[in-house]
Amino acid sequence: MQREGTDNYRIPSGCAICGIFNRDGKRISGSDIIQAIAIMHERSNGLGGGFAGYGIYPEYKEYYAFHIFYDDDRAKVTCEEYLNKHFDVVNLSRIPTKKHPKIVNEPLIFRYFVLPHPADLFSSQLDEQEYTSLCVTRINTDIEGAYVFSSGKNMGVFKAVGYPEDVGSFYKLDEYNAYCWTAHGRYPTNTPGWWGGAHPFSLLDCSIVHNGEISSYDANRRYIEMFGYKCNLLTDTEVIAYILDFLVRKLGLTYSEAASVIAAPFWSTIDRKDKEEKERLTYLRNTFSSLLITGPFSIIAGFSGGIMALNDRLKLRSMVVGEKGPAVYISSEESAIRKICKDLDSVYSPRGGEPVIYTLRGGIS
Amino acid sequence: MNYVIIGNSTAAIAAIEGIRSIDKQGRITLISIENHHTYSRPLISYLLQGKTDFDKMKYRPDSFYEDNSVTVVLGKKAVKVIPDMKAVILEDSSSYEYDRLLIATGSLPFVPDISGLDKVKSMHTFMTLDDALELEKSINDKSNVLVLGAGLIGLKCCEAIKDKVASVTVIDLAKQVLPSILDKTSSDIVAQHIEKQGVKLKLSCSIKQVYENSALLTDDSVVRFDALVMAVGVRPNISLLRAAGVDTNRGVLINQCCATSIEDIYCAGDCAEGYDMTADCKKILALLPNAYMQGFCAGVNMAGEEKIYLSGMPMNALSLMGLHILTAGIYEGEEYVFQDKKGYKRLFYKDDMLKGFILVDDIECAGIYTAMIRNKTLLSSMDFDLIKKKPALCALAQERRTSLLNRKETW
Amino acid sequence: MQVNDMKMIKVNEKWCLGCHLCEYYCAFANSGVEDMVKALKDMMIQPKLRIEQKDKISFAVSCRHCEDPICVKSCITGALSIIDNVVSIDKKRCIGCYTCVLVCPYGAVMPSQEGAVRKCELCVGNSVSSPACVSACPNKAIELVEV
């Protein structure tokens, strides 16, 4: 299957996004998220669907769970050679799938639970996450036919070419339990579709599903690539993921502060703030001015222990948030939420540029 | 307040405007010997010339008296003023009481008693509208007219009739025309100009004896005439107030408020003798601008407010058969003379101040000279050499002219 | 700016270039002729303002529309009068005796060829909306200001 991004064309796309998060860490099966995303069938065109689940590998929660697509065995062999050189591979298996008439041309899909070699890690003078993300980037750039599409701890991304509800059943997600699920249905307009190009896009434990098309793409991309990131897929999701990775993981900003960069308030709004807040917001917006994202977008970012939903400043894309007890539902359409939870305690649509962040109250149950 | 005004020309009208600028309610009664709406006397020559008409001659619009609620009594002569009773008696023995009285009776023509004058059937003076109309009636394109006096009135009368009669002859005792306001050079210019226009001029001579249609002159020559115009001079018309015991000289003496020596009696115009700032003494200034200023000043004072008028000075603006003559002030001190095809100029200055000037045809911006005289502007404070050539504001110091032009200061 | 409440043409000689455009536009605006060439070609122009020049300094002078105008008081025919704060001339009644020229301390009332004097009337009643000299000046040396 022809890999996206190689012909150097940007891939604009409309989409559906959905997320479920349980603040008490109670894990639920994937069936709810599948039902919800299925409602928004019309928002995708069958060329991509995917899910991210957090807390699905309790038994391996200390290990990085790599999900890798291989075009062929040769790629698998080369990649595993690389993995064994840099990581202790604790467990290796094919990701269990179930034949589905609408999911075709499936690549080899394998899962590895790994930890970086302590010696290699020490000599690389990098922290564990940086080491791992560099290896993932190297595999995806240099090893022909191999693509790591998930690389976080105690989380995993499951995606393919097809409608999301079909992808969900293909990966038998009802057999997984997660405290946080995100889902995405893709409607690309510039590609025949590719398994790796589906959302969510993830790096380490941060996963992004995105609906929209940002006009500031090239300004953001050409800035973030200064910091070692390679935007191979040329999709908005990829660049947003790298931006959040850079701001949160590398610079140590909180997700809320990161939101004040990528969806910075208008100068007129900033001017109305009190002196301290004004200085803070001006600092963030001025220092990272090239990471301001304009043009319509709505994203759900999943990360270990939390979820963030964010609309562009003008709210040119729909997004609704519903709450029922500890459970939080986020979706492009309210209908999807009502499908899996009839009576909600509250439902609201967040203002443009206003981050909606929920985190676990305690541990994962 | 009950105001009575004798006279209906410039000074009287100005007084009405002066009163009404202060007192909108007071009763004003205007009594005039002439039976006409107020008209501008100098225009009688233009009427005869056909350059104006009865309507355009009016000094103020028809509604003037009504707008200022003035009761008008025309064609009645005031014969007696009784200050004690504060009353004025007219010839028809009707009487008008006044709280304030203004005499603006102007001047009367002076007719010298030349022997044989009583035999002349067509003898005229040229002061009032009626004089002009009578003169017009008695002349035709075959008439020869003799005008005695080459002053302002005489020459304006010539200008008025020269195209309507066969010939006009002007004689004057003086050696030059307009002796009161011009110097030798400028009057020669005027003389040559009017002779070129077909007016016969005989200077330094007068009438020894006059007959019905001819006059024997002092140079023993005889001039035939069908009409004789007496324009030798004028006398201020002050008999009324003199009889009432008011201090008079040639004219009625008035102070800076145009008040006479008797309380509540004011006087303005050609019959008043007020302060002439250039001569620094009281003189009769029989000029229209002066009449207006005095009339207005009197009006304001009569209405109870205080107004002072001490800036009167002699000045004349005369257009004569195409020539334009502007003169002002007194002719004393050093002088600057300049003449070219554009015109003649003579300036008089003393004690670092401009005193007077005579301009013939080169008259642009003459008002700047007049203002310099009136305001005693120090010549050393300006570029006098520049201003000699042409009156200009740029001769003034920069801040002075800027504040003048921006109306921060007045002259 | 409504012309007839207390208005005045203010000239700032600092900016006057002595180019004389105000003179020509003034003559044109008051000519009653639509086309400037027809109005002014081969004619002695009759502007309502005059320009003074002394080496590098130059400025236009026009009627100050004084509150207590000596010209109106001295006018022997009553042709000069104040209408809506603008000292106006009734051309039909003026016989050109030039007493106003004799008394105006600014030289802002000028003799003219056809007899009746010419003076600035702030372009009230002629074809242009605001005074022509103001819009003609290329360097904003002439402005219409509130007094």
Next chain:
Amino acid sequence: MPINYIIPQFEIVRDQSRCIKCRVCERQCANEVHHYDEDYKIMVADESKCVNCHRCVALCPTSALKIVKNQDSFKENGNWTAEIITDVYKQASSGGVLLSSMGNPMKFPVYWDKLLINASQVTNPSIDPLREPMETKTFLGQKKHEIKRDNEGRIISNLGPQLELSTPIMFSAMSYGSLSYNAHESLARAAKSLSILYNTGEGGLHEDFYQYGSNTIVQVASGRFGVHKDYLNAGAAVEIKMGQGAKPGIGGHLPGTKITEDVSKTRMIPVGTDAISPAPHHDIYSIEDLNQLVMSLKHATDFKKPVIVKIAAVHNVSAIASGIARSGADIIAIDGFRGGTGAAPVRIRDNVGIPIELALASVDTRLRNEGIRDNVSLVVGGSIRSSADVVKAIALGADAVYIATAALLALGCHLCRTCYSGKCNWGIATQREDLVKRLNPEIGYERLVNLINAWTHEIKEMMGGMGINSIEALRGNRLMLRGIGLNEKELEILGVRHAGE
């Protein structure tokens, strides 16, 4: 010399049927072209003196004047053009260097005109500038990539001094001396009213304009004219002039005639002496010397003012820029070969330097490849002619643009290219009192404000069309551009795809 080799460039065509002989043209022409012939009672013109500055045409009340290219021409020749022939004649008689003014007029390609701007459609909406705020505010200065927090976890601002612009446009360097006092006042007041900045140029800052300090960039050039402590601290930023687009590699020459009393006081040089800015800064012979000057200026201004280094767009401009980006400078200004000048040798102006579009693109790419793009802000000029040029410059990677020729045009300049003569009929590039008077700053500053407001409005319209509502999202956003009529190499340097791709 009885033989007159030089054919006058222009012909003055006067429609005698319209000329009302008001003599305004005669009074307003400092080159004494027009003259009233008393005998024939008509206006006549000596075209040999005409520089086509259009002052007469613009002021003629009956539009009776037209300046046309002289019909009389040399024999048609593809190689030896009229200009080149005339230049030989001039030098054969004068033996001197040919001087001219303003930017390079040669027919080299103008890349702005070969770049097309994107518009959003269907997949993402354009943003309605009537409903949404369109933000053109920009900060120029060094940005950092690490976050410092105080003990309460609050972020500490670690940025160096920044310049805040309401719109990404500034007035470029034009010195007092080359320009008139009134031109400088117009620029200063316009900068203040627009809350952007103007550049004093290398002639120092007149004491009357210290009040506009917060909207002023004070320049330090090789001549160090008018440079002292108060001067450095008067402005909002200090610019070191290393080069000028119109004359890369050579110094500046302001003829003594222009050094009046006022100019000499401001420049701290004697009246009437020629003001020569030496070719190199004689204390900067290498990049580390520049670091030293940058640091000394920072110390002199107590690290409160951003330091700008202005360079000409020359062949190795991206290497130079990379060096400057590491020198501690806050902003790099690049001046393209179309940039204007008061006076420069014709040959240098017409043949030295490279187009700003290519210089900008390669510098932006080089700094990003080296990861130091955020060390400096990029300001480009020479020349920016319209708001479309501004959008394209920002999309290529500039933070803001410098305009000067456009500003002069707004003030009335007609690009007659004879600023060096000092007889500018529009009162801009002259010190002659009677000519300086012709530019009333009240009018000048208003026209500049109109121009910048108009451009900013247009920029907002174009941004809205692209689905962008903040200028930051346009900077370096090369996907928003497409090339047309460009070869592969040009597209590659500009980092832009061809239209249709």
